[in-house]
Amino acid sequence: MADQRRFELFAELVTRTFPAARAAFDIAGGQGRLNQALTARGLEVLTFDKRWKREAVRYAERLFTLAEPCTCDLLVGMHPDGATRIIVEYAAQHRVPFAIVPCCSDNGMSYKPWMRHLGELGTTLGLEIAEDELPMRGRARVLLGRPR
Numbered sequence: 001m002a003d004q005r006r007f008e009l010f011a012e013l014v015t016r017t018f019p020a021a022r023a024a025f026d027i028a029g030g031q032g033r034l035n036q037a038l039t040a041r042g043l044e045v046l047t048f049d050k051r052w053k054r055e056a057v058r059y060a061e062r063l064f065t066l067a068e069p070c071t072c073d074l075l076v077g078m079h080p081d082g083a084t085r086i087i088v089e090y091a092a093q094h095r096v097p098f099a100i101v102p103c104c105s106d107n108g109m110s111y112k113p114w115m116r117h118l119g120e121l122g123t124t125l126g127l128e129i130a131e132d133e134l135p136m137r138g139r140a141r142v143l144l145g146r147p148r
């Protein structure tokens, strides 16, 4: 069971790490609770996912792809599953920073190799990669990317 504090903890880290960010895409945002937490901290947030049962937040009810026009200055993803790699690739393509809390891989890799792989992917695509960690149970490592 994922830690229920994850949205507030991640929103806090995101706003501390990227204080200049104004407009975020929240990828694989589920019911929109990270959106709520970031919106409460002053960001304009658009969540991409397919949940019809959700909070009253700005929401694009579709899967996020590399074809999505870029109208954000930050990408975030909490346990974004199959969208994780896309976030790294999209950030590199549009030269915007990202913050993600990866969980499951899209190719059967276990957690540690998956984290390493995502970091290497970001570096290869021209991003400066760093790590942080949320003070919570479960998948809590945060991968951060900034255009070099």
Ligand SMILES: C[S@@+](CC[C@H](N)C(=O)[O-])C[C@H]1O[C@@H](n2cnc3c(N)ncnc32)[C@H](O)[C@@H]1O
Residues within 6 Å of the ligand: 027, 028, 029, 030, 031, 048, 049, 050, 051, 062, 063, 064, 065, 077, 078, 079, 080, 081, 082, 083, 086
């Ligand atoms: C483990 S859930 C996490 C949901 C939410 N972030 C949370 O922490 O509760 C993974 C979510 O990824 C979404 N997802 C997977 N691929 C996606 C994509 N390409 N675009 C948008 N959402 C995607 C699924 O629909 C699902 O809601």
